[in-house]
Amino acid sequence: MSAMDASSPAAVASTDRRQGAWPNGFWGLLLLLATEGALLMVLYATYFYLRTRAVEWPLGGIEAPDPVVPLILTATLVATSLPMALASGAARRGRARAAWIAILVALFVQAGYFAFEMHSFASDLDTFQPDDNAYASIYYTVLGADHFHVFVGMLLNLWLLARLLGGLTSYRAVGVRAVSWYWHFANLMTLFTIGTILSAAV
Amino acid sequence: MAVAIPPAIERRLDRLERIWEEPSGLVGWLTTTNHKRIGLLFLFTTLLFFLAGGVEALLIRTQLLAPEKGVLGPDAFNQMFSTHGVTMIFFVVVPMSIGAFGNYLVPLMVGARDMAFPRMNAFSFWVFLCSGVFLYTGVFAGHAPNAGWFNYVPLASKEFDPGPNVDFYALALLFSGISTTATSINLIVTIFKLRAPGMSINRMPLFCFAFLAVSFALVFALPPLNVALVLLELERLAGFHFYDVGSGGSALLWQHLFWIFGHPEVYIIILPAFGIATSIIPTFARRRMVAFPLVALAEILVAFIGFGVWAHHMFAVGLTQLTTIYFAAASLVIVIPSGIQLFAWITTLVTGRPRFKTPLLWIVGFIVFFIVGGLSGIMFAAIPFDQQMTDTYFVVAHFHFVIFGAAMFPLVGGLYYWFPKVSGRLFDERLGKLSFWLTFVGATVTFFPMHIVGLLGMPRRQYTYPGGLGWTGYNLAETIGSYVLGAGLLLVVVNLAVSLRCGAPAGDDPWEGDTLEWSIPSPPPEYNYAVIPTVSSPYPMWDREDRELDERRLAAGEMTLERGHETPTSSVEDANLDEIVAMPSASWAPLLTALMLAALFAMLVTRHWVAAGGFFGLAFAVVGVWHWNEPEGA
C-alpha cells in the first residue's frame, strides 16, 4: 500500500482523496515560500525606508518608471496562476495529459513575460546604472530578486514537463501541486514588486 | 523488557535493522541520511568550532590580562573578537542545538524513524561544514572578520575595510544560512507530520514545542540578515549604494536589518536550551512539569514577541523618543514568558523530589545564570541606563550570562543527559559534578566582574586599556576565571570521551526518563521504533499501560512497516494516521550539492564571477539529479 508507486489515474486520484493532511513535500514548500516571502518583504521595506529618508525620489534626476507596460506585463504573468491551478487540479485527479498541457501553456506565457522583462532591464541599464545612487541600486535589486524567482519558477515548470513525460505518480502529483503554489506565490510577490517599483511615480 | 521476544520476531527485527542500515566505513558517513548519524556529525563539528572559539576567547582574555600588553596587536585582536562572536553564535550554539540535539532527538521524541527530509538533512550538515571551513580558510589566511559580529557600516564598507575580511564574514553567513534554513524546515515538517499516531499537539513533549518555536523563528529571522548581507556585498563588490550616506543610502539601514534578525537570533539561541531544561527537570524531579500548557505557550510567545524588540540594540543612535519608548515597552513585555518558564521550572523542582545528578546540576546552573542575565537584560530596558551602559563591559557581561550561562549550560547538561542513550554507556558521575563546579565557578569569575568594570567605564571591543582607571584588577580576575572555565569544559569532553570507552553499560533508561527515546535500546537501533508507539500524554514513559501494550505488540509480532524503508505520517493537530511514506536511503547528492555551493562561494570571495555562475548552475544540476530518483516503495 505504498503511496509512491500508484501510477494509474485512478490510483493517483484515490491516493489524493485518501490523504487527509497536506503531504510532507507540500509543507516543505510552504515553509520555503514563507522564508522567501519574508526576504522579499524585507527588500520592499528597504525600498520604502530609503525613500522616506530621501529628499527627492527617484534620486539623482532619474525618471520615475512609466506604469503602463509593467502593469500589462504583470497582469499577464499573474494570469498564469490559472493554468497552473488547472494543472494542479488535473494532476490530483490523475489526468496527466491535461496537466502537462496546462503547464506548457503557463510556461509559454511566463517565458514571454521573462523575455520582455529582460529587454526592459537592458534598456533601463542604458539610462541609469545600479551604482549611480541608492534609488538605482534598490530599483535593480528589487526587480532582480523578483525576476530571479520567476526564473526559478520557469525551471521548475521545465522540470515538471520533463518528469511528467514519464507518467504521473502521486509523488509527481504532489510536485505539480507544489509548483503551482510556488507560482501563486511568485505572482503575488510580483504584484508587490510592481507596486513598490511604481510607487516612485506617485 | 518484561515480555520475552520469540526468535521469529528477533529475526524480523534483524531484517528491519538491515533494511535501515547504511554502508559501513567512510562511504557510509559521507552518504548518510540517517538523522542519528547526522546529529553526531553536527555534534563533533560544532565541538571543534567550540574549541576554536574558546581558543579565541582565551587569547582575548590573555591580551586583556593587564594594560597595554603585547599579546595581540589591534588588527589581530579585532579579528579575534569578531571571529569569536561569529563562531560561537553561528557555528557552535545554534547548529549544536538544532543540528545535533534537534536532529538526533526530535524524531525519537515524536516516535518517528527519521526526519521528514533525510537527504536535505544530510545536505544541511555538509553545507554547514563547508561554510565553517570557508570561514576558517579566511581566518587562517589572516582575513578573518574584523568589524565585530554585527559588522556595522561604514566601518565594514569597502572604504574603511577594503580587504576580504568582511567578504568572508558576509559570504560565510549567507552560506551557513542555507543549512540553518534547511534544518528548520526539516524540524517543522517532522514535528508537524511525523508524530506517532495519537501524539496530538498537546501530547507533544515540551522539547518539541521549543524546537518548533525556534524553527519558525529561524524561518522568519534569517531573511533580514540575508538581505543585509546581500546588499552589503553588492555595495562592496559591485559598487551599489545602500548604506553610504553620500549616495542616498543610510548607515542605520544596516543596523535595522541586522537587528531585526539579531534580536530573534538571541531567542533562537536560548529556546533550544529551554527545551532541554524542560526535558531534564521533570525526569530528575520525578514529577510532571508544573503548568505545562503555560510553559508551552510561553516558549512560543518568546519566539513571537522576540521579533518586535530589535531597536533596543539602537537606543544610543538617536532614534525618536516615541520609537525608543515603544521598543523599551516591548522588551519588558518579553520578560513575562521568560518569567513564567523560570517559575515553572523552579516550582517543579521544589514540589518534586529532585535527584541532583550531573545533568540536573547543569540545569540549576543554567537557572542561576539565566536569572542574573535576565535581570541585567531588564535593566537595559530602562532607556537612560541602557544609554549609559550600552557598548561597555556591562553588556558583555549580560550577553555572556545569557549565551554562555543560559544557552551553553543546558547544552552541556543535555550532552550528559543523553550520552547514555547515544553511546549505551554511563559517564563518571563524580567527574561530571566536578566538571560542573569548575565551569560554574570559572564562568562566574570570568563574567560577573564584567558588570562592575563596565559600570566603572570600560567600553567593549578594546584591544587594550589604560591602567589607573580601576579596571586592571577585575580584568586579571576575569582572565583567571576564563582559564578555570576552559578547564571545566575540557573536563566535560575528557569525561565523555573516556566514558565512551570504559563507561558501565547504561541500559535503555538509566534516568527513568519521561519521553519516548528511553523506551528503545541504547544506542538506538537503526530503525528507532519497531512498533509504532502508543501515546496518551506528554510523558509517554510514565504511562505504563501504553508501554506494556507496545511490548505485547512487539512480542506478538504486530510490528508495522517492516517490509521496506518506510515511516508513517500523521495529521498536524490530532496525529491521526495519514499516509505511509518511503524514506530515501544513503545518497551522494547532498554532499555533492554542498561541494558545488562551496566552490560557488569560493569563486565569489575571490571575485571570479563567471566561474561562480558556472558552479551555481552545476549546483542546480546536481539538485536535479538528486530529485530524479524518487524514493522507492515496497
Place this chain on the structure above:
Amino acid sequence: MTARRLPGRLRPAARRVLGAGALLLAVLLLAGCGDGAQSSFDTNSEPSRLIERLFWWMVLGAAVVFGGAVALLAISWFRRSRSGIPLFGEREPVATTAVVTFGIVIPILTLAGLFTAANVLVMRKTNAPAPSSTSMTIEVVGRQWFWEFRYPGTDAVTANELHIPTQTRINLVVQTADVIHSFWVPQLNRKIDAIPGKSNRILLYADAPGTYRGQCSEFCGLQHAHMSLRVYAEPKAQFDGWLRNEASPAPELASAEAARGRDVFMSEACASCHTIRGTEARGEVGPDLTHVGGRQTLAALTIPNTAADMAKWITNPQAVKPGNKMPGLRLTPDETKAIVAYLQRLE
C-alpha cells in the same frame, strides 16, 4: 530514607549559595578600587546622578528576585526527599497559582513601575535638550581616531580636550567624519552615537569644576581603544579666557629654534594633514594644532604632552598607536627637536 541531617555539615546547595556569594565578595575585594576617573558612579551632573540612582534601585529589585530564586532552589535541595510545597502540601493548583503570580502578575506590576520611573521620569532629563534651554552650542566631530571640538560663533577648533564652563547647559552636537563613533563621558551624561549623515544632540553640564574622562564607545577600527577625551569644566571667567585664546590664531614665535621647527613643519607632510590657524598649514586629516602646546595629552589621551613624548610620537607614530593615520617621517633628530620646540610653544 529521611535521616536527619547533621547540622555541622554544610549541604552542597547551601555551600553553593555561600560559595557564590563569598566568591563575588572576594573578587570585589581583590580587584580593589581604582582611580574611578571614568566611573558611572562618580557623577557630576544631574543626568548621570539620576541614572546612577536608577541603577541602584534596579540592583535592589534584582537582588530581591535573585535571592528569592536561590532560596527556592535551596529549598528544593533541602526538601528533596519530600514532594509538594512547604506549608501548602501537594495541591497542584497551588503550584500553578504560584507560577501565574510570580511569573505574570508580579512582573507586570514591577516592570510597569520600572518603565514609568526610567522611561518617563528619568528619560526627560537624559534626552536631547531643547536648544532654547541651553546657553551655548559645541560641535563634536568623531574621526578615526581622535575627537574634534568646534565652538560655533568663534574660530576655535581643538582636539581631544574639551573645555566647558561649569553650571552651564551646553547643547552638544555630535557628528562623524567617517565611521560610527560614540561620545561618552559617563560622569556627565549617557552616551550618544555619531552617525554618518546625522547630527545627534546631547546635554553637557558639569556641576563642579574638574576633569572628566570619556572614551569612544562604538567600535571604530584599529585604534578604537585609544580614542579617549577629557572634559575640563572650569569657572566661566576661566573658560572665557581659554576660549579667547583658543579662538586666536597661532601665537608669534620668540625663538630661532621654534622658527626653524615651523619651517620644517610647513615643508614636510605635516602641513598637508594638520591645520595651524594663522599659517599656511590647512590640512584636514589630523587634529588642529593651533594651540597644541597647551594640551596635557597627545594622540587622544594615549601619551602625555611632554617634549620627550611628542618627539617619540613624531618619530614613530606607528609604535605608539599602531594603525593610526600618521606616517613616520624621515626627520633628523635636530629637525624633530625643532618641530617639538615649535609645537610646544603653540599654547
